[in-house]
Structures are given as structure tokens and as C-alpha cells.
Amino acid sequence: MMLRFFVGLFFLTTIFYSSPVFGASVGGPGDGNEKFQPGDMIMHHILDAHEWHILDWKGHAVSIPLPIILLHEGKGLKVFSSSKFDHGKSTHQGYKLVYGKTTSIEFVNEDGSNNVAETAKIWDFSITKNVFSLIFSILILLFVFITISKRYRKNKNKAPSGIQSLLEPIVIFVRDDIAKSAIGEKEYKKYLPFLLTVFFFIFLNNLLGLIPFFPGGANLTGNIAVPLVLAAMVFIITTLSGKKYYWKHIFAMPGVPKPVLLILTPIEIFGVFLKPLVLMIRLFANITAGHIIILSFFSMIFIFGEMSPVAGYGVSVFSGLFVLFMMTLELLVAFLQAYVFTLLAAMYFGMAVEEH
Amino acid sequence: MELVKPDIGLLFWMTTCFILLLVLMKKFAWGPILKALNEREQGIQTALDQAEEAQKQISEATSRVAQILEEGKKEKEKLIKETQIELSEYKKEQQSKINIQMDAQLKSVKDEIAQQKRAAIGELKNTVAELSIDIAEKILKKELENPNQHNSLIMDSVEDLQI
Known part of the structure; x- marks a missing residue:
């Protein structure tokens, strides 16, 4: 963990120091002669995109086009394929795909310059790489668990078999060791479907993120929006299920003198919001850091390769081994983060429903 | 800062899709799975309890059989x-x-013998008396007129015989 921290810190600083370079190079496909920019490459991989870039082939980008859905105030809903943009080279109905650290859509004037006023009116609901990955993972979850639930209905009171016996211990683990132990025998059943869904959603998407090629590789759980929504749900559920005891401990901690309460109560109120915030940042930072480290090791091959091909080949051996090591570690992290998120959510629910 | 700036599109899709996932999973997956797990666990628990109960009954029965055997032995x-x-x-x-019977028989035999003996003696006496009378008659026919005198005389002499 120490090693990971330092390596992560090192590469994060590298990225920040090299940030002026981001702007200069758009990292867009098509211009093959420029210098390799590890920061660009890494950001491109961990951020979202409007097309699923697979590789560059003889100077041309090969990517899977994704649907663009734009809600343009005053112009209504626009739906078309991202292939219409031709990797940013052409405009479609006045819209242009702009490559930065991430891809964004701008509304352009006749002369091709950005129409800032109109661009601000665009609500981008496109099925981006991350949205595609989200829907894909949801379909996998639904398919797998509905198949299993059918088998439970068919093989009633029989020993589990196949994928059922693979996932059953995890379901029981979440039920007994997370929900039951953190919330308590009386109330846990109400929160169990949410906790199970969150656990398997995070776990599956962490794992999908480790697969380097389509349909995996999107950094979904490491995208701030996803932990944000999950943490917000935890916050809403915690707040809605808060009982008298919970609120009393926030606004008027029993057994504490009044003057101290003046300090304590604001801290407690702050804590109510801080808890889900920390939940969000932990998941986001852990997964993103993992991706950055692995990509950094890959980048080293190309950095040294630009100096001399021999150095590139030499470093590739060590990079490969390090990446293998990190990937193995990330497998553990994938489970661990799903576990930690679910456990903390369960503990917050437990605190909210606690009674004395 | 793109890294920590949530994208409105992803926020929207994440919220709607996740809620949809939650609802569908709750209805079609977690409900039946958790129910089945519960039922199976209860089933296993009941089976274990029943096995334990059966074990108890068997040991009870065994001890009862031993007890019955023991009792039977004693009875025997x-x-x-x-x-x-x-x-x-x-x-x-x-x-x-048998002894009593034999005694009784012996006694009756003895009695009979005694009776027979007495009868025989009586008869013998009578016969002797008659014989004597006849003899005396024949002897005294010529000497005595009253046979009764002779008779008593003879009887007396016969009594004196003391057989």
C-alpha cells in the first residue's frame, strides 16, 4: 500500500507538471508524429468519451461509434451517431466533437469557431463510453441474477449448482457479515436489496474496468459521477430512516454540557454530509488511482521507447511484471472497495435505525 | 479538473439506470433468492433438529430395549x-x-381282614355250637328231656373254650 501511495503520488505530480502540454496537444487521433504524452494518454483512458476508441491504425482511429443524445434548449432533442463527427473532423447539424482531456460537444458558428452562448444551452445526455459500460454492466447483473433466481425457484431446497454456487457465498456474506452485523437482526431486511445491488454493481464495474479492451476498460466506478450518485442514495436512505435516537445524537448529544453543544452540534451536522462525501471520494480515488498506476507503467515503455527502442523493450519486461502485480492487487481492491462501500453504507443505516 | 467534475449525462443515466436496476433486482432477483436461501436454511435447520430428535428417540428406544431385556431376564x-x-x-x-391314601387303604384292608376274621370266628363259633348241639343232642337224646338245658350247658362250655 505504501508503494502504491508513492507511485501514485509520483505519477500524479508528473501529470500536474505536464499539464501545460495537455492543452497543446489535443491527443486526438490522426496526428501520429507528435511526442508521446503519458498524461494525455492516461487522462484519455480514465475519463469519459463520446466514442469507444480501440486503436489507431496507420494514422486512423478505429473506434466504436456511440449514440449522441443532445437536449438543446430551443432546438429540442437531437439523436445521432458519433460516427457523424468523423473523429472531430466534421461537424453535424452545427455540432462539433472537441477533443480535450475528455471529449465534449460544442455548437459552432458558420466559420467553425465555438458559439459559447449556444454551447451553454446543450444538455449532453449522450450514451458515452461510461454510460454504455453502465448499461452493459446492468444488463450483466440482471441476466446473471435473474438466471440464478430462476434456478432457486426450480431447485427449491436443493444444493446450489454452477454460477449459483459461485455467487451464493457472496450473497450470504453481504447478508450476514455486512447487513446483519452492521444494521442488526431487526432492521437489516429492509436495506438488504440496496446493499446487495450496490455491492455487486461496484464489484462488477471495478472488475470490468480492469479488462483492458472493449467491452471493459471504462473507468466507471472511478468516474466521480457514479460514486456521487451511490453516495447520494446512501445519504438519502440514511436521512429518511433516521430515528429519534439518531437525530438526538446529532442535534443534542446527551450528557454534554450546553456550551460544548455549540461546538459539537455544527460538527455533527457537518459529519452527516461528510460521511457520504468520504464514501464517494474513497471509491473514486481508489479506482482512479489504480487505473493511473497501471497506465503509468505502460507509459514508461513508450517514454523509454522514444529514447531508444532497446530501452523500450528492456523496460517493457519490468513494466509488464509491475502491471501484472498491480492488476492482481487491483483484483483485490475491486472486491475490497465494493466491500468497504457496502459495509460503511450499512453502518450508516445501522446508526440511523439504532434505538435504545 | 475534469477528473472531479461530474458530467450531467452520466449523472442522469447513472441515477435512472441504477434506480431501475435496484427495482428490477429487488423484484426479480433478491426477493426470490433471499427467500429461497431463508427457506433452505430453515429446511436444513429443521432436518438437523429432526435428526437430533430421531437420534434421541433411538437412544431412548435402545435403553428401553435393554431395560426390557433386563426385566425379562429377572422375570425368567x-x-x-x-x-x-x-x-x-x-x-x-x-x-x-399318596401316603394318606395308602394308609387309608391299608387301614381298610386291615379292617376288612379283622371283620372277616371276626365273622369267620363268629361263624366258626356258631358252627361249633351247632355241631356241639348236634353232638350233644345225639349224646343226650337219650339222657335229657329238655334240649334247652342241654343247649345252654353246651354254650357255656363253648364260651369256656376261649378261642
Whole structure:
């Protein structure tokens, strides 16, 4: 963990120091002669995109086009394929795909310059790489668990078999060791479907993120929006299920003198919001850091390769081994983060429903 | 800062899709799975309880069988003892009955013999008396007129014989 921290810190600083370079190079496909920019490459991989870039082939980008859905105030809903943009080279109905650290859509004037006023009116609901990955993972979850639930209905009171016996211990683990132990025998059943869904959603998407090629590789759980929504749900559920005891401990901690309460109560109120915030940042930072480290090791091959091909080949051996090591570690992290998120959510629910 | 700036599109899709996932999973997956798990666990628990109960009953039955066997053994010994006692008593009783019977028979035989003897003696006496009378008659026919005098005279002499 120490090693990971330092390596992560090192590469994060590298990225920040090299940030002026981001702007200069758009990292867009098509211009093959420029210098390799590890920061660009890494950001491109961990951020979202409007097309699923697979590789560059003889100077041309090969990517899977994704649907663009734009809600343009005053112009209504626009739906078309991202292939219409031709990797940013052409405009479609006045819209242009702009490559930065991430891809964004701008509304352009006749002369091709950005129409800032109109661009601000665009609500981008496109099925981006991350949205595609989200829907894909949801379909996998639904398919797998509905198949299993059918088998439970068919093989009633029989020993589990196949994928059922693979996932059953995890379901029981979440039920007994997370929900039951953190919330308590009386109330846990109400929160169990949410906790199970969150656990398997995070776990599956962490794992999908480790697969380097389509349909995996999107950094979904490491995208701030996803932990944000999950943490917000935890916050809403915690707040809605808060009982008298919970609120009393926030606004008027029993057994504490009044003057101290003046300090304590604001801290407690702050804590109510801080808890889900920390939940969000932990998941986001852990997964993103993992991706950055692995990509950094890959980048080293190309950095040294630009100096001399021999150095590139030499470093590739060590990079490969390090990446293998990190990937193995990330497998553990994938489970661990799903576990930690679910456990903390369960503990917050437990605190909210606690009674004395 | 793109890294920590949530994208409105992803926020929207994440919220709607996740809520949809939650609802569908709750209805079609977690509900039946958790129910089945619960039922199976209860089933296993009941089976275990029943097995334990059966074990208990078996051990109880075994001990009862042993007890019954023990009781039977005792009963048998008691019966044998009783029978032996009865048998010896019966033997004694029979023996004494036979003895009594034999005694009785012996006595009646003796009585009869005595009676026969007495009768024979009586008859003998009578015969002797008659014979004597006849003899005396024949002797005294010529000497005495009253046969009765002779008769008593003879009777007296016969009594004096003391057989």
C-alpha cells in the first residue's frame, strides 16, 4: 500500500507538471508524429468519451461509434451517431466533437469557431463510453441474477449448482457479515436489496474496468459521477430512516454540557454530509488511482521507447511484471472497495435505525 | 479538473439506470433468492433438529430395549425359582396324598381282614355250637328231656373254650 501511495503520488505530480502540454496537444487521433504524452494518454483512458476508441491504425482511429443524445434548449432533442463527427473532423447539424482531456460537444458558428452562448444551452445526455459500460454492466447483473433466481425457484431446497454456487457465498456474506452485523437482526431486511445491488454493481464495474479492451476498460466506478450518485442514495436512505435516537445524537448529544453543544452540534451536522462525501471520494480515488498506476507503467515503455527502442523493450519486461502485480492487487481492491462501500453504507443505516 | 467534475449525462443515466436496476433486482432477483436461501436454511435447520430428535428417540428406544431385556431376564429367573418351589411343594403334596391314601387303604384292608376274621370266628363259633348241639343232642337224646338245658350247658362250655 505504501508503494502504491508513492507511485501514485509520483505519477500524479508528473501529470500536474505536464499539464501545460495537455492543452497543446489535443491527443486526438490522426496526428501520429507528435511526442508521446503519458498524461494525455492516461487522462484519455480514465475519463469519459463520446466514442469507444480501440486503436489507431496507420494514422486512423478505429473506434466504436456511440449514440449522441443532445437536449438543446430551443432546438429540442437531437439523436445521432458519433460516427457523424468523423473523429472531430466534421461537424453535424452545427455540432462539433472537441477533443480535450475528455471529449465534449460544442455548437459552432458558420466559420467553425465555438458559439459559447449556444454551447451553454446543450444538455449532453449522450450514451458515452461510461454510460454504455453502465448499461452493459446492468444488463450483466440482471441476466446473471435473474438466471440464478430462476434456478432457486426450480431447485427449491436443493444444493446450489454452477454460477449459483459461485455467487451464493457472496450473497450470504453481504447478508450476514455486512447487513446483519452492521444494521442488526431487526432492521437489516429492509436495506438488504440496496446493499446487495450496490455491492455487486461496484464489484462488477471495478472488475470490468480492469479488462483492458472493449467491452471493459471504462473507468466507471472511478468516474466521480457514479460514486456521487451511490453516495447520494446512501445519504438519502440514511436521512429518511433516521430515528429519534439518531437525530438526538446529532442535534443534542446527551450528557454534554450546553456550551460544548455549540461546538459539537455544527460538527455533527457537518459529519452527516461528510460521511457520504468520504464514501464517494474513497471509491473514486481508489479506482482512479489504480487505473493511473497501471497506465503509468505502460507509459514508461513508450517514454523509454522514444529514447531508444532497446530501452523500450528492456523496460517493457519490468513494466509488464509491475502491471501484472498491480492488476492482481487491483483484483483485490475491486472486491475490497465494493466491500468497504457496502459495509460503511450499512453502518450508516445501522446508526440511523439504532434505538435504545 | 475534469477528473472531479461530474458530467450531467452520466449523472442522469447513472441515477435512472441504477434506480431501475435496484427495482428490477429487488423484484426479480433478491426477493426470490433471499427467500429461497431463508427457506433452505430453515429446511436444513429443521432436518438437523429432526435428526437430533430421531437420534434421541433411538437412544431412548435402545435403553428401553435393554431395560426390557433386563426385566425379562429377572422375570425368567423369578419364574424358574417359583416353578421350582411349586414343583417341590407339589411333589411333597402328592407324596403325602399318596401316603394318606395308602394308609387309608391299608387301614381298610386291615379292617376288612379283622371283620372277616371276626365273622369267620363268629361263624366258626356258631358252627361249633351247632355241631356241639348236634353232638350233644345225639349224646343226650337219650339222657335229657329238655334240649334247652342241654343247649345252654353246651354254650357255656363253648364260651369256656376261649378261642
